[in-house]
C-alpha cells in the first residue's frame with residue numbers, strides 16, 4: 471500500500487485492494503469505485519472470482535492442517551482483509567474451540583469492520599498494523615495478550631505481499647516473520663502470480679492506477695519461491711492454491727495465465 475503513515479484517500483473515491491477482493495468474493499463491503507475496478511479485473515482475468523475463492527478455500531485447508539496436524543492453536547492473520555463468511559478464527563475454532571486469532575490490516579475500513587465483526591474478548595482481536603513494520607505488530611499489546619510467542623504460531627501472509635512493491639522488500643517481510651516466531655511455527659503464504667510477463671505487467675499497471683499506487687505487483691512464481699528458501703515446505707510445496715491438498719471432491723483449477731500460488735512452510 472502507500473508508504474507507512476500516509477493519509478489514506480477517501481474510501482468511496484479510490485478503489486482499495488481489500489474492497490475489490492471483497493466484491494470478487496461476493497461481499498457487500500465495497501463502493502461503486504471498487505465494483506468498477508473489479509469488473510475491469512474480470513476483463514483482464516476472467517477467472518478472477520474463482521482465483522480469489524480458491525485462495526479462501528486454501529486458507530481454510532491450511533489453517534485446518536495447522537490445527538489438526540501440528541496442534542497450532544494461535545494465529546496472526548497479516549493483511550487479513552474484510553470479514554468473509556469463513557474467517558480464520560471460525561475455521562481454527564471449529565477444530566479447536568480454544569484457538570486464538572489476531573487479525574491485522576492497515577486499511578481503516580477493514581479494521582473498522584473487523585473490530586465490529588471479528589473481535590471477541592480473549593480469543594480474537596483486530597488491530598491496525600503494517601506488514602512493513604512487523605516489530606510494532608508483534609509487540610502490539612493486543613498481540614501479546616492473545617498470542618503467546620514462546621509457542622508455535624500460524625502466521626498468514628495471504629495475498630498481502632501482492633500489495634507491496636519491490637521497494638518495500640516483500641521478501642524481508644517473510645524473513646522478519648521467521649525471525650520473530652518460535653521454531654515449529656507455520657507460515658501460510660499466498661501470492662498473486664503469472665508466468666507470462668505481459669499478464670503480470672497488465673494487471674500490475676491496472677491495479678496501481680486504480681488504487682492510486684496502493685498495490686504492489688503480480689509476481690513470477692520463481693520470485694515467490696525465493697522468499698521461502700531455507701524453510702521446510704509442507705508437501706506439495708508452493709503450488710496453485712487449489713492444488714494444495716484439495717479435499718475429496720474439490721476441483722483443482724485448470725492451468726490459467728493468472729493464478730494465486732500458495733504454500734505452508736515450517737519455521738526451523
Ligand SMILES: C[S@@+](CC[C@H](N)C(=O)[O-])C[C@H]1O[C@@H](n2cnc3c(N)ncnc32)[C@H](O)[C@@H]1O
Nearest residue numbers: 471488549550551575576577600601628630633
Ligand atoms: C487482497 S486482500 C487479501 C485478504 C485476505 N488475506 C485473503 O487472502 O483473502 C489484501 C489485504 O492486505 C491489506 N494490506 C495491504 N498492504 C498492507 C500492509 N502494508 N500492511 C497490512 N495490510 C496490508 C489490504 O488492506 C487488504 O485487506
